[in-house]
Amino acid sequence: MSGTDNFDDLRDLYQEVILDHGRHPRHAQRLQTFDATAKGDNPMCGDRVQVWVKYDGDRLDHVGFEARGCAISVASADLMAETVQGRAKADTKALFEAFRTMARTGACPDCGGALAEPLERLAPLSGVHEYPSRVKCATLPWHALIAALDGTKEASSE
Amino acid sequence: MNVMTNPAALDVERIRADFPILTQTIRGKKLVFLDSAASAQKPRAVIDAMVNAMETQYANVHRGLHWMSERTTESFEGCRDAAAALMNARDRSEIVFTGNSTGAINLLAHSYGRGILKPGQAVLISGMEHHSNIVPWQLLREDRGIELRVAPVTDAGELDMAAFEALLQDAKVGLVAMTHMSNVLGTVTPAERIVQVAHAHGAKVMFDGSQAIVHRKVDVQALDCDFYVWTGHKLYGPTGIGVLWARRELLEAMPPFFGGGDMISSVTYEKSTWAEVPHKFEAGTPAILEGIGLKAAIDYVQAIGYDALAAHEASLTEHALARLATVPDLRIIGQAQDRGGVVSFVLGKAHAHDVATLLDRQGIAVRAGHHCAEPLMHRFGLDSTARASFGVYTTHAEIDALADGLVRVRDFFA
Numbered sequence: 001m002s003g004t005d006n007f008d009d010l011r012d013l014y015q016e017v018i019l020d021h022g023r024h025p026r027h028a029q030r031l032q033t034f035d036a037t038a039k040g041d042n043p044m045c046g047d048r049v050q051v052w053v054k055y056d057g058d059r060l061d062h063v064g065f066e067a068r069g070c071a072i073s074v075a076s077a078d079l080m081a082e083t084v085q086g087r088a089k090a091d092t093k094a095l096f097e098a099f100r101t102m103a104r105t106g107a108c109p110d111c112g113g114a115l116a117e118p119l120e121r122l123a124p125l126s127g128v129h130e131y132p133s134r135v136k137c138a139t140l141p142w143h144a145l146i147a148a149l150d151g152t153k154e155a156s157s158e
Numbered sequence: 159m160n161v162m163t164n165p166a167a168l169d170v171e172r173i174r175a176d177f178p179i180l181t182q183t184i185r186g187k188k189l190v191f192l193d194s195a196a197s198a199q200k201p202r203a204v205i206d207a208m209v210n211a212m213e214t215q216y217a218n219v220h221r222g223l224h225w226m227s228e229r230t231t232e233s234f235e236g237c238r239d240a241a242a243a244l245m246n247a248r249d250r251s252e253i254v255f256t257g258n259s260t261g262a263i264n265l266l267a268h269s270y271g272r273g274i275l276k277p278g279q280a281v282l283i284s285g286m287e288h289h290s291n292i293v294p295w296q297l298l299r300e301d302r303g304i305e306l307r308v309a310p311v312t313d314a315g316e317l318d319m320a321a322f323e324a325l326l327q328d329a330k331v332g333l334v335a336m337t338h339m340s341n342v343l344g345t346v347t348p349a350e351r352i353v354q355v356a357h358a359h360g361a362k363v364m365f366d367g368s369q370a371i372v373h374r375k376v377d378v379q380a381l382d383c384d385f386y387v388w389t390g391h392k393l394y395g396p397t398g399i400g401v402l403w404a405r406r407e408l409l410e411a412m413p414p415f416f417g418g419g420d421m422i423s424s425v426t427y428e429k430s431t432w433a434e435v436p437h438k439f440e441a442g443t444p445a446i447l448e449g450i451g452l453k454a455a456i457d458y459v460q461a462i463g464y465d466a467l468a469a470h471e472a473s474l475t476e477h478a479l480a481r482l483a484t485v486p487d488l489r490i491i492g493q494a495q496d497r498g499g500v501v502s503f504v505l506g507k508a509h510a511h512d513v514a515t516l517l518d519r520q521g522i523a524v525r526a527g528h529h530c531a532e533p534l535m536h537r538f539g540l541d542s543t544a545r546a547s548f549g550v551y552t553t554h555a556e557i558d559a560l561a562d563g564l565v566r567v568r569d570f571f572a
Contacts, residue, residue, distance in 0.1 A: 071512045
Protein backbone atom coordinates (compact mmCIF):
# COMPACT_ATOMS: atom_id res chain seq x y z
CA MET A 1 0.00 0.00 0.00
CA SER A 2 2.72 2.47 0.99
CA GLY A 3 4.34 2.26 -2.43
CA THR A 4 1.51 4.13 -4.08
CA ASP A 5 0.07 5.93 -1.05
CA ASN A 6 1.04 9.60 -1.08
CA PHE A 7 -0.77 10.22 2.25
CA ASP A 8 -2.41 13.39 0.91
CA ASP A 9 -5.23 13.11 3.42
CA LEU A 10 -2.78 13.03 6.35
CA ARG A 11 -0.64 16.00 5.42
CA ASP A 12 -2.75 19.03 6.28
CA LEU A 13 -1.50 19.03 9.85
CA TYR A 14 1.55 16.82 9.47
CA GLN A 15 3.38 18.68 6.73
CA GLU A 16 6.84 17.52 5.74
CA VAL A 17 8.54 20.27 7.73
CA ILE A 18 6.71 19.17 10.89
CA LEU A 19 7.52 15.50 10.35
CA ASP A 20 11.13 16.43 9.72
CA HIS A 21 11.53 18.62 12.81
CA GLY A 22 9.58 16.11 14.88
CA ARG A 23 11.87 13.28 13.82
CA HIS A 24 15.17 15.12 13.67
CA PRO A 25 15.03 18.14 15.96
CA ARG A 26 18.13 20.35 15.63
CA HIS A 27 17.91 22.08 19.00
CA ALA A 28 16.89 19.19 21.23
CA GLN A 29 19.66 19.55 23.76
CA ARG A 30 20.25 20.79 27.25
CA LEU A 31 22.56 23.83 27.17
CA GLN A 32 25.79 23.37 29.14
CA THR A 33 25.77 27.00 30.22
CA PHE A 34 22.51 28.88 30.43
CA ASP A 35 20.91 31.88 32.11
CA ALA A 36 17.33 30.67 32.41
CA THR A 37 15.35 27.46 32.24
CA ALA A 38 11.74 26.40 32.77
CA LYS A 39 9.59 23.33 32.37
CA GLY A 40 6.27 22.95 30.66
CA ASP A 41 3.87 20.19 31.52
CA ASN A 42 0.63 19.13 29.93
CA PRO A 43 -0.85 16.68 32.42
CA MET A 44 -3.69 15.75 30.09
CA CYS A 45 -1.44 13.92 27.64
CA GLY A 46 1.81 13.57 29.57
CA ASP A 47 3.74 15.92 27.29
CA ARG A 48 6.73 17.42 29.06
CA VAL A 49 9.25 19.96 27.84
CA GLN A 50 12.16 21.83 29.40
CA VAL A 51 13.69 24.88 27.74
CA TRP A 52 17.12 26.40 28.39
CA VAL A 53 18.09 29.93 27.35
CA LYS A 54 21.48 31.65 27.09
CA TYR A 55 21.33 35.42 26.75
CA ASP A 56 23.55 37.85 24.92
CA GLY A 57 22.57 41.12 26.56
CA ASP A 58 18.87 41.52 25.91
CA ARG A 59 18.85 38.93 23.15
CA LEU A 60 18.32 35.19 23.19
CA ASP A 61 21.70 33.91 22.10
CA HIS A 62 20.89 30.21 22.29
CA VAL A 63 17.83 28.10 23.04
CA GLY A 64 17.83 24.37 23.66
CA PHE A 65 15.11 22.00 24.80
CA GLU A 66 14.30 18.49 25.85
CA ALA A 67 10.82 17.29 25.02
CA ARG A 68 8.85 14.16 25.57
CA GLY A 69 5.70 14.31 23.59
CA CYS A 70 3.99 14.10 20.24
CA ALA A 71 5.41 15.07 16.85
CA ILE A 72 3.58 18.39 16.97
CA SER A 73 5.07 19.45 20.31
CA VAL A 74 8.62 18.39 19.39
CA ALA A 75 8.43 20.09 15.98
CA SER A 76 6.99 23.21 17.56
CA ALA A 77 9.77 23.30 20.16
CA ASP A 78 12.41 22.92 17.47
CA LEU A 79 10.91 25.55 15.16
CA MET A 80 10.58 27.85 18.17
CA ALA A 81 14.23 27.43 19.16
CA GLU A 82 15.29 28.09 15.59
CA THR A 83 13.06 31.14 15.22
CA VAL A 84 13.78 32.97 18.47
CA GLN A 85 17.55 32.63 18.36
CA GLY A 86 19.12 36.11 18.20
CA ARG A 87 15.79 37.78 18.91
CA ALA A 88 15.19 40.37 21.68
CA LYS A 89 13.15 39.25 24.69
CA ALA A 90 10.31 41.68 24.00
CA ASP A 91 10.26 40.61 20.36
CA THR A 92 10.08 36.97 21.41
CA LYS A 93 7.06 37.63 23.59
CA ALA A 94 5.33 39.47 20.76
CA LEU A 95 6.12 36.56 18.45
CA PHE A 96 4.57 34.14 20.96
CA GLU A 97 1.36 36.17 21.08
CA ALA A 98 1.15 36.22 17.28
CA PHE A 99 1.95 32.51 17.04
CA ARG A 100 -0.64 31.65 19.66
CA THR A 101 -3.29 33.52 17.68
CA MET A 102 -2.24 31.62 14.56
CA ALA A 103 -2.35 28.26 16.34
CA ARG A 104 -5.77 28.96 17.85
CA THR A 105 -7.49 30.54 14.88
CA GLY A 106 -5.45 29.83 11.76
CA ALA A 107 -5.50 33.58 11.09
CA CYS A 108 -2.34 35.65 11.11
CA PRO A 109 -3.12 39.34 11.56
CA ASP A 110 0.57 40.07 12.24
CA CYS A 111 1.89 38.31 9.16
CA GLY A 112 2.21 41.54 7.20
CA GLY A 113 4.17 43.33 9.94
CA ALA A 114 7.59 43.27 11.52
CA LEU A 115 7.23 39.60 12.50
CA ALA A 116 6.33 38.43 9.00
CA GLU A 117 9.53 36.48 8.47
CA PRO A 118 9.51 34.39 11.70
CA LEU A 119 5.77 33.82 11.45
CA GLU A 120 6.19 32.44 7.98
CA ARG A 121 8.62 29.89 9.38
CA LEU A 122 6.12 28.93 12.06
CA ALA A 123 3.19 28.85 9.62
CA PRO A 124 3.31 25.06 9.01
CA LEU A 125 1.98 24.69 12.56
CA SER A 126 -1.09 26.81 11.86
CA GLY A 127 -2.97 23.64 10.85
CA VAL A 128 -3.48 22.78 14.53
CA HIS A 129 -6.30 25.31 14.76
CA GLU A 130 -8.55 22.68 13.18
CA TYR A 131 -7.76 20.32 16.07
CA PRO A 132 -8.64 22.21 19.27
CA SER A 133 -7.30 19.40 21.46
CA ARG A 134 -3.91 19.66 19.74
CA VAL A 135 -3.39 23.44 19.97
CA LYS A 136 -1.78 23.04 23.38
CA CYS A 137 0.77 20.62 21.92
CA ALA A 138 2.06 23.42 19.70
CA THR A 139 1.98 26.13 22.35
CA LEU A 140 3.44 24.19 25.31
CA PRO A 141 7.11 24.80 24.40
CA TRP A 142 6.36 28.49 24.02
CA HIS A 143 4.77 28.63 27.46
CA ALA A 144 7.94 27.08 28.87
CA LEU A 145 10.12 29.58 26.99
CA ILE A 146 8.10 32.56 28.20
CA ALA A 147 8.22 31.18 31.75
CA ALA A 148 12.02 31.00 31.46
CA LEU A 149 12.17 34.58 30.20
CA ASP A 150 9.94 35.69 33.07
CA GLY A 151 12.04 33.78 35.61
CA THR A 152 9.29 31.34 36.64
CA LYS A 153 10.12 27.67 36.83
CA GLU A 154 6.98 25.97 35.61
CA ALA A 155 4.50 26.61 32.92
CA SER A 156 1.48 24.60 32.03
CA SER A 157 -0.35 24.72 28.78
CA GLU A 158 -3.64 26.61 28.72
CA MET B 159 -16.34 -19.01 16.17
CA ASN B 160 -18.30 -18.54 12.97
CA VAL B 161 -20.50 -15.53 13.55
CA MET B 162 -22.73 -16.26 10.60
CA THR B 163 -23.91 -19.53 12.06
CA ASN B 164 -23.91 -18.52 15.70
CA PRO B 165 -27.53 -18.43 16.86
CA ALA B 166 -26.68 -15.81 19.50
CA ALA B 167 -25.10 -13.46 16.94
CA LEU B 168 -26.92 -10.24 16.40
CA ASP B 169 -27.76 -8.70 13.07
CA VAL B 170 -25.34 -5.80 13.22
CA GLU B 171 -26.69 -4.07 10.12
CA ARG B 172 -30.16 -4.03 11.63
CA ILE B 173 -28.68 -2.72 14.88
CA ARG B 174 -26.80 0.02 13.04
CA ALA B 175 -30.02 1.26 11.52
CA ASP B 176 -31.20 2.01 15.07
CA PHE B 177 -28.37 4.53 15.62
CA PRO B 178 -28.98 7.69 13.55
CA ILE B 179 -25.48 9.08 14.13
CA LEU B 180 -23.77 6.21 12.33
CA THR B 181 -24.72 7.62 8.93
CA GLN B 182 -22.54 10.71 9.55
CA THR B 183 -19.41 11.34 7.55
CA ILE B 184 -16.32 12.78 9.25
CA ARG B 185 -13.85 14.85 7.24
CA GLY B 186 -15.45 13.43 4.14
CA LYS B 187 -15.10 9.82 5.27
CA LYS B 188 -17.57 7.36 6.69
CA LEU B 189 -17.55 7.50 10.47
CA VAL B 190 -15.80 4.58 12.13
CA PHE B 191 -16.61 5.10 15.80
CA LEU B 192 -14.29 3.08 18.02
CA ASP B 193 -14.61 5.11 21.21
CA SER B 194 -17.69 3.57 22.81
CA ALA B 195 -15.86 2.87 26.09
CA ALA B 196 -15.63 6.63 26.60
CA SER B 197 -19.31 7.11 25.77
CA ALA B 198 -21.60 5.07 23.55
CA GLN B 199 -23.88 6.33 20.79
CA LYS B 200 -27.64 6.46 21.34
CA PRO B 201 -30.30 4.43 19.57
CA ARG B 202 -33.43 6.05 18.15
CA ALA B 203 -35.49 4.52 20.98
CA VAL B 204 -33.56 6.52 23.59
CA ILE B 205 -33.72 9.75 21.62
CA ASP B 206 -37.45 9.32 21.00
CA ALA B 207 -38.23 8.47 24.62
CA MET B 208 -36.61 11.68 25.85
CA VAL B 209 -38.13 13.88 23.15
CA ASN B 210 -41.52 12.30 23.62
CA ALA B 211 -41.41 12.93 27.37
CA MET B 212 -40.61 16.58 26.80
CA GLU B 213 -43.30 16.96 24.17
CA THR B 214 -46.16 15.15 25.84
CA GLN B 215 -45.88 14.56 29.58
CA TYR B 216 -43.13 16.53 31.28
CA ALA B 217 -43.38 17.76 34.86
CA ASN B 218 -41.40 17.36 38.07
CA VAL B 219 -41.59 13.99 39.78
CA HIS B 220 -42.58 12.66 43.22
CA ARG B 221 -44.51 15.72 44.38
CA GLY B 222 -47.13 16.81 41.92
CA LEU B 223 -50.75 15.84 42.36
CA HIS B 224 -51.54 16.50 38.74
CA TRP B 225 -51.69 14.23 35.72
CA MET B 226 -48.41 15.33 34.12
CA SER B 227 -46.41 14.80 37.29
CA GLU B 228 -47.96 11.40 37.89
CA ARG B 229 -47.19 10.24 34.34
CA THR B 230 -43.61 11.56 34.53
CA THR B 231 -43.06 9.94 37.92
CA GLU B 232 -44.31 6.67 36.51
CA SER B 233 -41.93 6.88 33.52
CA PHE B 234 -38.97 7.92 35.63
CA GLU B 235 -39.56 5.28 38.29
CA GLY B 236 -39.89 2.74 35.49
CA CYS B 237 -36.15 3.18 35.06
CA ARG B 238 -35.60 2.00 38.62
CA ASP B 239 -37.55 -1.18 37.89
CA ALA B 240 -35.64 -1.70 34.66
CA ALA B 241 -32.26 -1.18 36.37
CA ALA B 242 -33.21 -3.55 39.20
CA ALA B 243 -34.22 -6.23 36.68
CA LEU B 244 -31.08 -5.63 34.61
CA MET B 245 -28.86 -6.39 37.61
CA ASN B 246 -31.18 -8.94 39.24
CA ALA B 247 -31.44 -6.80 42.36
CA ARG B 248 -33.64 -8.21 45.13
CA ASP B 249 -35.68 -5.05 45.30
CA ARG B 250 -36.14 -1.84 43.32
CA SER B 251 -35.33 0.18 46.45
CA GLU B 252 -31.73 -1.00 46.14
CA ILE B 253 -31.26 1.16 43.03
CA VAL B 254 -29.96 4.67 43.84
CA PHE B 255 -29.70 7.11 40.94
CA THR B 256 -26.57 9.25 40.79
CA GLY B 257 -25.04 11.49 38.14
CA ASN B 258 -22.70 8.79 36.82
CA SER B 259 -20.29 6.14 38.15
CA THR B 260 -18.07 8.84 39.63
CA GLY B 261 -21.05 10.23 41.51
CA ALA B 262 -21.93 6.77 42.78
CA ILE B 263 -18.40 6.10 44.06
CA ASN B 264 -18.23 9.50 45.73
CA LEU B 265 -21.58 8.83 47.38
CA LEU B 266 -20.18 5.55 48.67
CA ALA B 267 -16.93 7.15 49.85
CA HIS B 268 -18.94 9.71 51.81
CA SER B 269 -21.81 7.68 53.17
CA TYR B 270 -20.12 4.32 53.66
CA GLY B 271 -16.55 5.59 53.95
CA ARG B 272 -17.25 8.32 56.48
CA GLY B 273 -20.38 6.83 58.02
CA ILE B 274 -19.50 3.17 58.47
CA LEU B 275 -15.75 2.62 58.03
CA LYS B 276 -13.57 3.55 61.00
CA PRO B 277 -10.13 5.18 61.13
CA GLY B 278 -7.53 2.41 61.04
CA GLN B 279 -9.53 0.42 58.51
CA ALA B 280 -8.48 0.25 54.87
CA VAL B 281 -9.99 0.43 51.40
CA LEU B 282 -8.40 -1.93 48.87
CA ILE B 283 -8.43 -1.05 45.17
CA SER B 284 -6.55 -2.58 42.24
CA GLY B 285 -3.71 -1.21 40.14
CA MET B 286 -5.99 -0.82 37.12
CA GLU B 287 -8.58 1.62 38.43
CA HIS B 288 -9.99 4.66 36.71
CA HIS B 289 -9.19 7.88 38.59
CA SER B 290 -12.82 7.90 39.72
CA ASN B 291 -12.10 4.82 41.83
CA ILE B 292 -8.85 6.21 43.22
CA VAL B 293 -9.35 9.85 44.10
CA PRO B 294 -12.53 9.54 46.26
CA TRP B 295 -10.64 7.05 48.45
CA GLN B 296 -7.62 9.35 48.66
CA LEU B 297 -9.92 12.12 49.85
CA LEU B 298 -11.34 9.70 52.41
CA ARG B 299 -7.83 8.78 53.53
CA GLU B 300 -6.90 12.41 54.04
CA ASP B 301 -10.16 13.22 55.78
CA ARG B 302 -10.56 10.17 58.03
CA GLY B 303 -7.24 8.37 58.22
CA ILE B 304 -8.58 5.38 56.34
CA GLU B 305 -5.73 3.60 54.62
CA LEU B 306 -5.73 3.11 50.86
CA ARG B 307 -4.20 -0.14 49.61
CA VAL B 308 -3.53 -1.12 46.01
CA ALA B 309 -3.48 -4.71 44.77
CA PRO B 310 -0.94 -4.98 41.95
CA VAL B 311 -1.53 -5.91 38.33
CA THR B 312 0.55 -8.58 36.59
CA ASP B 313 2.49 -8.00 33.37
CA ALA B 314 -0.41 -9.59 31.50
CA GLY B 315 -2.71 -6.98 32.95
CA GLU B 316 -4.56 -9.24 35.35
CA LEU B 317 -5.22 -8.81 39.05
CA ASP B 318 -2.45 -10.46 41.08
CA MET B 319 -4.75 -12.67 43.17
CA ALA B 320 -2.03 -13.84 45.58
CA ALA B 321 -1.04 -10.26 46.35
CA PHE B 322 -4.70 -9.29 46.60
CA GLU B 323 -5.34 -12.00 49.16
CA ALA B 324 -2.19 -11.08 51.11
CA LEU B 325 -3.40 -7.50 51.43
CA LEU B 326 -6.56 -8.77 53.13
CA GLN B 327 -4.77 -10.94 55.69
CA ASP B 328 -4.67 -8.45 58.57
CA ALA B 329 -8.47 -8.05 58.38
CA LYS B 330 -8.16 -4.25 58.33
CA VAL B 331 -9.71 -3.93 54.90
CA GLY B 332 -13.32 -2.85 55.31
CA LEU B 333 -14.06 -2.38 51.63
CA VAL B 334 -12.66 -3.75 48.39
CA ALA B 335 -13.44 -1.29 45.57
CA MET B 336 -12.47 -2.66 42.20
CA THR B 337 -13.16 -2.46 38.52
CA HIS B 338 -15.18 -5.28 36.97
CA MET B 339 -13.58 -4.52 33.61
CA SER B 340 -10.59 -2.26 32.97
CA ASN B 341 -11.28 0.73 30.72
CA VAL B 342 -7.67 0.53 29.50
CA LEU B 343 -6.67 -3.12 29.34
CA GLY B 344 -10.06 -4.66 28.71
CA THR B 345 -9.34 -7.08 31.55
CA VAL B 346 -12.43 -8.60 33.15
CA THR B 347 -11.64 -9.20 36.81
CA PRO B 348 -12.60 -12.49 38.50
CA ALA B 349 -15.52 -10.96 40.35
CA GLU B 350 -16.91 -14.09 42.04
CA ARG B 351 -13.49 -15.08 43.36
CA ILE B 352 -12.78 -11.52 44.54
CA VAL B 353 -16.03 -11.50 46.52
CA GLN B 354 -15.35 -14.91 48.09
CA VAL B 355 -11.86 -13.92 49.20
CA ALA B 356 -12.88 -10.47 50.42
CA HIS B 357 -15.89 -11.75 52.35
CA ALA B 358 -13.76 -14.47 53.94
CA HIS B 359 -11.61 -11.66 55.35
CA GLY B 360 -14.53 -9.55 56.51
CA ALA B 361 -14.45 -6.95 53.71
CA LYS B 362 -17.40 -5.66 51.71
CA VAL B 363 -17.00 -5.45 47.92
CA MET B 364 -17.89 -2.73 45.43
CA PHE B 365 -17.46 -3.21 41.70
CA ASP B 366 -17.11 -0.40 39.20
CA GLY B 367 -19.10 -1.91 36.37
CA SER B 368 -18.99 1.07 34.02
CA GLN B 369 -17.45 -1.05 31.26
CA ALA B 370 -18.56 -4.54 32.29
CA ILE B 371 -22.30 -3.98 32.29
CA VAL B 372 -22.16 -2.90 28.65
CA HIS B 373 -20.99 -6.34 27.57
CA ARG B 374 -21.81 -8.89 30.26
CA LYS B 375 -24.83 -9.94 32.22
CA VAL B 376 -24.40 -8.63 35.75
CA ASP B 377 -26.29 -10.54 38.42
CA VAL B 378 -25.56 -8.93 41.76
CA GLN B 379 -27.16 -11.79 43.69
CA ALA B 380 -25.07 -14.41 41.91
CA LEU B 381 -21.93 -12.27 42.31
CA ASP B 382 -22.84 -11.85 45.98
CA CYS B 383 -21.16 -8.42 46.01
CA ASP B 384 -22.29 -5.56 48.26
CA PHE B 385 -22.18 -2.54 45.96
CA TYR B 386 -22.16 -2.21 42.17
CA VAL B 387 -21.93 1.07 40.25
CA TRP B 388 -22.35 1.91 36.59
CA THR B 389 -23.24 4.77 34.31
CA GLY B 390 -25.99 5.25 31.76
CA HIS B 391 -24.14 6.91 28.93
CA LYS B 392 -21.86 3.95 28.24
CA LEU B 393 -24.90 1.65 28.05
CA TYR B 394 -26.37 3.57 25.08
CA GLY B 395 -28.31 5.85 27.44
CA PRO B 396 -27.99 9.58 28.10
CA THR B 397 -25.31 11.34 30.12
CA GLY B 398 -26.11 12.59 33.60
CA ILE B 399 -27.51 9.43 35.16
CA GLY B 400 -25.74 6.56 36.87
CA VAL B 401 -26.62 3.83 39.31
CA LEU B 402 -25.42 2.77 42.71
CA TRP B 403 -26.80 -0.63 43.61
CA ALA B 404 -26.32 -1.71 47.22
CA ARG B 405 -27.84 -4.28 49.54
CA ARG B 406 -30.83 -2.66 51.19
CA GLU B 407 -29.52 -3.17 54.73
CA LEU B 408 -26.31 -1.37 53.82
CA LEU B 409 -28.21 1.55 52.31
CA GLU B 410 -30.36 1.74 55.44
CA ALA B 411 -27.30 1.83 57.70
CA MET B 412 -25.53 4.50 55.66
CA PRO B 413 -26.09 8.19 56.44
CA PRO B 414 -27.23 10.42 53.58
CA PHE B 415 -24.73 12.27 51.38
CA PHE B 416 -26.51 15.25 49.83
CA GLY B 417 -29.19 16.96 51.88
CA GLY B 418 -32.19 18.71 50.37
CA GLY B 419 -35.62 18.16 48.94
CA ASP B 420 -36.84 14.66 48.08
CA MET B 421 -34.48 12.95 50.56
CA ILE B 422 -36.34 13.90 53.73
CA SER B 423 -39.28 12.55 55.62
CA SER B 424 -39.85 15.74 57.64
CA VAL B 425 -37.88 18.89 58.35
CA THR B 426 -37.88 21.19 61.36
CA TYR B 427 -35.09 23.56 62.36
CA GLU B 428 -34.25 21.27 65.26
CA LYS B 429 -34.15 17.99 63.39
CA SER B 430 -34.91 16.39 60.08
CA THR B 431 -35.66 12.78 59.37
CA TRP B 432 -34.76 10.95 56.22
CA ALA B 433 -36.87 9.42 53.51
CA GLU B 434 -36.82 5.68 52.99
CA VAL B 435 -34.12 4.24 50.73
CA PRO B 436 -33.35 4.85 47.96
CA HIS B 437 -34.80 8.39 48.18
CA LYS B 438 -32.61 9.15 51.20
CA PHE B 439 -29.73 9.35 48.72
CA GLU B 440 -31.51 11.28 45.98
CA ALA B 441 -31.69 14.90 47.07
CA GLY B 442 -33.14 17.44 44.68
CA THR B 443 -34.92 17.08 41.39
CA PRO B 444 -33.42 14.01 39.74
CA ALA B 445 -32.27 13.58 36.15
CA ILE B 446 -35.84 12.96 35.02
CA LEU B 447 -35.44 12.94 31.25
CA GLU B 448 -32.19 11.03 31.58
CA GLY B 449 -33.95 8.40 33.66
CA ILE B 450 -36.62 8.07 31.00
CA GLY B 451 -33.89 7.79 28.38
CA LEU B 452 -31.97 5.23 30.40
CA LYS B 453 -35.12 3.12 30.77
CA ALA B 454 -35.34 3.03 26.97
CA ALA B 455 -31.65 2.11 26.74
CA ILE B 456 -32.05 -0.75 29.21
CA ASP B 457 -35.10 -2.00 27.30
CA TYR B 458 -33.05 -1.82 24.10
CA VAL B 459 -30.18 -3.82 25.60
CA GLN B 460 -32.54 -6.37 27.15
CA ALA B 461 -34.31 -6.88 23.83
CA ILE B 462 -30.99 -7.75 22.19
CA GLY B 463 -30.01 -9.86 25.18
CA TYR B 464 -26.66 -10.30 26.88
CA ASP B 465 -25.97 -13.62 25.16
CA ALA B 466 -25.91 -11.86 21.80
CA LEU B 467 -24.07 -8.81 23.19
CA ALA B 468 -21.35 -10.94 24.76
CA ALA B 469 -20.98 -13.14 21.66
CA HIS B 470 -20.70 -10.05 19.43
CA GLU B 471 -18.13 -8.47 21.73
CA ALA B 472 -16.08 -11.68 21.92
CA SER B 473 -16.10 -12.01 18.15
CA LEU B 474 -15.04 -8.36 17.67
CA THR B 475 -12.30 -8.63 20.27
CA GLU B 476 -10.91 -11.81 18.77
CA HIS B 477 -10.92 -10.21 15.32
CA ALA B 478 -9.28 -7.03 16.64
CA LEU B 479 -6.50 -8.87 18.43
CA ALA B 480 -5.80 -10.92 15.29
CA ARG B 481 -5.87 -7.93 12.93
CA LEU B 482 -3.84 -5.60 15.15
CA ALA B 483 -1.21 -8.32 15.53
CA THR B 484 -0.51 -7.90 11.79
CA VAL B 485 0.28 -4.17 12.10
CA PRO B 486 4.08 -3.77 12.19
CA ASP B 487 5.50 -2.18 15.36
CA LEU B 488 2.16 -2.29 17.15
CA ARG B 489 2.12 -3.48 20.75
CA ILE B 490 -1.08 -4.28 22.62
CA ILE B 491 -1.07 -3.36 26.30
CA GLY B 492 -2.83 -6.02 28.35
CA GLN B 493 -3.02 -9.73 27.55
CA ALA B 494 -5.61 -10.90 30.04
CA GLN B 495 -7.21 -14.30 29.51
CA ASP B 496 -10.65 -12.95 30.28
CA ARG B 497 -11.02 -9.68 28.42
CA GLY B 498 -13.58 -7.50 26.74
CA GLY B 499 -13.87 -5.15 23.80
CA VAL B 500 -11.38 -2.48 24.83
CA VAL B 501 -7.93 -2.68 23.23
CA SER B 502 -5.08 -0.30 24.14
CA PHE B 503 -1.94 -0.16 22.05
CA VAL B 504 1.19 1.78 21.20
CA LEU B 505 2.54 2.10 17.66
CA GLY B 506 6.33 2.15 17.45
CA LYS B 507 7.67 5.50 18.59
CA ALA B 508 4.62 7.42 17.41
CA HIS B 509 2.91 9.34 20.18
CA ALA B 510 -0.65 8.20 20.89
CA HIS B 511 -2.02 11.66 20.13
CA ASP B 512 -0.42 11.68 16.70
CA VAL B 513 -1.84 8.22 16.06
CA ALA B 514 -5.32 9.35 17.10
CA THR B 515 -5.22 12.51 15.00
CA LEU B 516 -4.00 10.62 11.93
CA LEU B 517 -6.73 8.02 12.40
CA ASP B 518 -9.26 10.83 12.78
CA ARG B 519 -8.13 12.16 9.40
CA GLN B 520 -9.27 8.81 8.03
CA GLY B 521 -12.64 9.05 9.77
CA ILE B 522 -11.68 6.67 12.58
CA ALA B 523 -12.43 7.80 16.14
CA VAL B 524 -10.27 6.32 18.90
CA ARG B 525 -9.28 7.63 22.30
CA ALA B 526 -5.69 8.55 23.13
CA GLY B 527 -4.12 9.58 26.40
CA HIS B 528 -3.88 8.15 29.88
CA HIS B 529 -7.58 7.20 29.93
CA CYS B 530 -7.99 8.61 33.45
CA ALA B 531 -5.73 5.82 34.69
CA GLU B 532 -2.33 7.43 35.18
CA PRO B 533 -1.02 4.96 37.77
CA LEU B 534 -1.82 2.07 35.42
CA MET B 535 0.00 3.82 32.56
CA HIS B 536 3.05 4.21 34.79
CA ARG B 537 2.81 0.54 35.77
CA PHE B 538 3.44 -0.28 32.12
CA GLY B 539 6.07 2.46 31.70
CA LEU B 540 3.85 4.59 29.47
CA ASP B 541 2.42 8.10 29.44
CA SER B 542 -0.35 7.31 27.03
CA THR B 543 -1.82 4.74 24.70
CA ALA B 544 -4.32 4.78 21.87
CA ARG B 545 -7.46 2.80 22.58
CA ALA B 546 -10.09 1.27 20.36
CA SER B 547 -13.31 0.16 22.00
CA PHE B 548 -16.37 -1.55 20.64
CA GLY B 549 -20.09 -1.32 20.96
CA VAL B 550 -23.12 -3.26 19.82
CA TYR B 551 -22.99 -1.44 16.47
CA THR B 552 -19.29 -2.11 15.77
CA THR B 553 -18.52 -4.25 12.71
CA HIS B 554 -15.62 -6.44 11.66
CA ALA B 555 -15.18 -4.14 8.67
CA GLU B 556 -14.61 -1.20 11.03
CA ILE B 557 -11.86 -3.13 12.79
CA ASP B 558 -10.33 -3.87 9.38
CA ALA B 559 -10.46 -0.14 8.66
CA LEU B 560 -8.65 0.51 11.94
CA ALA B 561 -5.91 -2.01 11.15
CA ASP B 562 -5.47 -0.63 7.61
CA GLY B 563 -5.48 2.93 8.96
CA LEU B 564 -2.81 2.04 11.50
CA VAL B 565 -0.58 0.54 8.82
CA ARG B 566 -0.85 3.85 6.94
CA VAL B 567 0.00 5.84 10.10
CA ARG B 568 2.97 3.59 10.70
CA ASP B 569 4.19 4.00 7.11
CA PHE B 570 3.57 7.74 7.25
CA PHE B 571 5.91 8.08 10.22
CA ALA B 572 8.45 5.57 8.90
